[in-house]
Amino acid sequence: MEMKKTFRWMVGIVALMGAVVVTSCSDDENPEPEPDKSFVVDRDDLKGEITEGEVVLESGTYKLTGALVVKEGAKLVIKAGVKVEATEVAADQHSQVRYIGISRGAQIDVQGTASNPVVFTSQKQTPGAWGGLVLCGAAPINKGETAKSEVGDLDYGGSNVNDNSGSVKYLRIEYSGFAYNSEKEFNGLSLFGVGKGTVIENVQVHEGSDDGFEWFGGTVDAKNLIVTNYAAEVGDDLFDWTEGWNGNGENWYGIRTNNGNRGIEADNNGNNHTATPISNPTIKNLTLIGNGDAGSPEPQAMKLRVGTKAxxxxxxxxxxxTGFDVEHDEGISFVGDGSLKATGVRFVNVGTKAKGKKTDGSAADVSAIFTENANATGAGAGTDVPEWAKGWTVGLD
Incomplete structure (x- = not known):
């Protein structure tokens, strides 16, 4: 009995020594991987492609001197309080435009807070000074199985409804909307086929020259969004969607005092009004403030056309x-069946509450698109600034 115990004890010692030796050899032959050095962060020259791993912008200000594109499999993390400032570029220097692009299969993590938001801005503080933020995902679109983003030439679209492009919280995007030409222009935040796994919350687009937010298909939800346009340079729409966006919106506040375009411009597909998936978001708690009758061609709170539902x-x-302007036969029919509908609407200084036009140009009665509520609160406080928007935004005092 004693010999068996001794034998077992000796075997244990030998096994332990072997484990120590093996572990030691393993440490020598397979050291811990070093931090990724394929992308070097330069505060005064931030640009290029992040092709792998995770790049973190820790604190302070970074000068954006060209396009910064995060490629598939890589991730960009931006800590609270960071400022990314685009340096000035001539309007005709299209290849040098500054913007941040998140490729399909890549991620961004903007970690702003109400007391310490992240700010994307420009050295030249005028609308259209730089590109803005472009997110691309693998969620469904109706332009085809996949497509190329109109700016940045990045792939987007797919079949993953719950695709995750990361998280964007408490972010201000200022002076965006760089234009290649009259037909090709950056927005503040462009969402190309972005999926429902992505988080978009508490984002402001301030003094942009094109749309504040635009959805190109996808399924992503978006909460607590603000667009503010005051500059003499005329912007486009405050909010815009097309190509089959099927997400949810909650607490949107948009205001313009310049002669810009619409509060919301909503499409399904301009080439095929019945293309699927059909644009069909649900938007709860919405305030849109315009500039009266000023603007071109006619200031409309909502332009709903080419087959969108909502x-x-x-x-x-x-x-x-005009409050609601519905165009094309598909939209007229959606008003009729209740799939294009606004409930609990409060009109303040709106000349024509609703009007419709069929595909052949003839007028249509679309008064059924809305029901009224004189006590509607919209984004939270009627036409006043909602509480959730205070503290981390600009231009709302």
């Missing part, structure tokens, strides 16, 4: 020539 709940529309 459900709006708790809406305040103020200072527009």
């Amino acid at each position: 459900i709006f709940e708790n809406v305040v529309l103020a200072n527009w020539a």
Whole structure:
């Protein structure tokens, strides 16, 4: 009995020594991987392609001197309080435009807070000074199985409804909207086929020269969005969607005092009005404030056309020539069956509440698109600045 115990004890010692030797050899032959050095962060010259791993912008200001593109499999993390400032570029230097692009299969993580937001801005503080933020995902679109983004030439679209392009929280995007030409222009935040796994919350686009937010298909939800346009340079729409966006929106506040375009411009597909998936978001708690009758061709709170559906709940529309403008036979039919509908709408200084036009140009009665509620609160406080927007935004004092 004693010999068996001794034998077992000796075997244990030998096994332990072997493990120590093996572990030691393993450490020598397979050291811990070093940090990725394929992308070098330069605060004064931030640009290029992030092709692998995770790149973190820790604190302070970074000068964006060209396109910064995050490629598939890589991730860009931006800590609270970071400022990314695009340096000045001539309007005709298209190849040098500054923007941040997140490729399909890549991710961004903007970690702003209400007391310490992340800011994307420009050295030249005028609308259209730089590109903005472009997110691309693998969620469904109706332009084809996949497509190329209109700016950045990045792939987007796919079949993954829950695709995850990361998280964007408490971000201000200022002076975006760089234009290649009259037909090709950056927005503040462009969402190309972005999936529902992505988080978009508490984002402001301030003084952009094109749309504040635009969805190109996808399924991503978006909460607590703000667009502010005051500059003499005329912007486009505050919010815009096309190509089959099927997400949810909650707490949107848009205001313009310049002679810009619409509060919302909503499409399904301009080449095929019945292309699927059909654009069909649900937007709850919405305030759109315009500039009265000023603008071109006619200031409209919402232009709903080429086959989009949508459900709006708790809406305040103020200072527009027209509230709801519905175009094309598909949209007229959606008003009829209730799949294009706004409930609980408060009109403030709106000349024409609703008007419709069929595909052949003849007028259509679309008064059924809305029901009224004189006590609607919209984004939270009627035409006033909602509480959730205070503290991390600009231009709302």
